[in-house]
Amino acid sequence: MDIADSRLVGRYLPSSPDYRADAPTLADSLFVFRATAEFQAALAFLPTHIDCLIQGYTTPGNAEALKSVLTDLGAESVDIVAVDKIELPKVYQQLGVDMPDMEFHRADACDLGDRFGDLKFDLVVQDFIINCLSPNSAPALLAEARRHLKPDGICLISFSADAVPPDSVALVTASVRALGLDFWRPGASGLRDLATSEAAFENMASRLMGMSLSDEDTGRVIHVTQPSGHFEFFIPQPEVVRMLEAAGFSVSVADASAAVDYNGLACNRYRVIARPV
Ligand SMILES: C[S@@+](CC[C@H](N)C(=O)[O-])C[C@H]1O[C@@H](n2cnc3c(N)ncnc32)[C@H](O)[C@@H]1O
Numbered sequence: 001m002d003i004a005d006s007r008l009v010g011r012y013l014p015s016s017p018d019y020r021a022d023a024p025t026l027a028d029s030l031f032v033f034r035a036t037a038e039f040q041a042a043l044a045f046l047p048t049h050i051d052c053l054i055q056g057y058t059t060p061g062n063a064e065a066l067k068s069v070l071t072d073l074g075a076e077s078v079d080i081v082a083v084d085k086i087e088l089p090k091v092y093q094q095l096g097v098d099m100p101d102m103e104f105h106r107a108d109a110c111d112l113g114d115r116f117g118d119l120k121f122d123l124v125v126q127d128f129i130i131n132c133l134s135p136n137s138a139p140a141l142l143a144e145a146r147r148h149l150k151p152d153g154i155c156l157i158s159f160s161a162d163a164v165p166p167d168s169v170a171l172v173t174a175s176v177r178a179l180g181l182d183f184w185r186p187g188a189s190g191l192r193d194l195a196t197s198e199a200a201f202e203n204m205a206s207r208l209m210g211m212s213l214s215d216e217d218t219g220r221v222i223h224v225t226q227p228s229g230h231f232e233f234f235i236p237q238p239e240v241v242r243m244l245e246a247a248g249f250s251v252s253v254a255d256a257s258a259a260v261d262y263n264g265l266a267c268n269r270y271r272v273i274a275r276p277v
Contacts, residue, residue: 004229111140131233
């Protein structure tokens with residue numbers, strides 16, 4: 001098992017040494033969503049049995065939190081399918097956590113193929129997965145959400161955007177370009193994906209671990225998360241909205257709030273509801 005996967009999941013587990021209480025979970029997002037008029041109005045149009053797809057699943061309690069909110073608000077039954085690129089059953093077993101009551105598929109959320117056949121979902125959830133993907137991969141992620149949604153379905157999407165790194169750790173455009181690395185390559189989700197050897201990884205890690213790379217031309221920011229070297233991607237909110245619209249959604253922002261993410265970056269957290277147009 002990849003130790004980086006176990007540390008990523010550990011970030012969301014109170015029993016783990018890697019736990020970060022400030023890492024937002026789907027339960028946190030649902031707490032915000034359910035207080036909004038937009039969310040309550042959107043749910044009123046869903047059927048009494050709700051088929052859900054979660055693209056990117058880390059926190060074990062997410063499935064239960066989603067079922068509980070939907071049944072509180074009137075659903076009679078809820079089925080959940082979740083996909084993640086991590087081999088979650090193994091990671092959970094290693095961390096001493098039970099698999100939630102849901103159907104799990106290890107898969108690339110940007111390319112789900114035909115594993116779900118004609119099954120379409122009433123509700124598709126993306127809770128901060130956008131921040132784990134190159135913005136060049138995000139259109140494929142959103143296209144999969146759109147393809148798997150019923151015509152009357154809705155998408156709940158949470159993401160952090162508009163990051164402002166502290167000057168002390170920011171590398172700006174020119175120095176990022178000078179590194180000659182394609183941080184934005186689709187599918188690149190950390191330093192390991194850019195390194196051609198262990199020595200190259202160690203070299204990059206010694207220079208970039210814990211840094212924020214800021215592209216002043218586009219307003220995009222990448223944070224290189226310690227200790228795994230995984231990237232967190234932050235792009236300006238209007239760019240995310242444009243991508244959603246290009247994927248065939250109309251977008252309503254249910255909530256926007258200022259936050260400091262667990263890497264110390266000031267950003268805004270958005271909870272949006274996307275509907276197929
Ligand atoms: C920031 S975490 C999600 C945290 C979320 N708030 C939660 O509580 O589950 C993002 C998740 O998306 C997964 N992920 C990132 N890129 C993916 C991809 N292309 N396909 C499937 N899962 C992906 C990661 O493995 C991780 O589990």
